[in-house]
Amino acid sequence: MALSQALLDEIAILSRFSLDSLQAGIKVHNDAAPALIAATERLYKKDLISQADGGYLTELGRETVEHLQLALTILTSEPALFTE
Incomplete structure (x- = not known):
């Protein structure tokens, strides 16, 4: 799945919302x-x-x-170090 600039813009807007309160909106x-x-x-x-x-x-x-916040958390975290 390619990420178009339009989709990235939508993700940028969604990432501005806080899940801490249902009363928190944006303008x-x-x-x-x-x-x-x-x-x-x-x-x-x-x-x-x-x-x-x-x-x-x-x-x-x-x-x-x-879901977006979970994905961003995973993608921006440090990679786990695996040892054999």
Whole structure:
């Protein structure tokens, strides 16, 4: 699976959400980079966030961010050293 820039932009937006509180949302302002505005709109259309300019995570969005955070934790951790 190739990661397009559009998908990377969506991941960047999702990674800004905190899972610490359901009341924590984000707002992507109209002076943000056009690619991030478009990514936010796509996430809204995919029913991952509550508003086209950010808002809160939907149930599906929260589950997606949980998986994303786990993947990012794995990918950014130090590799385990194996001995024979």
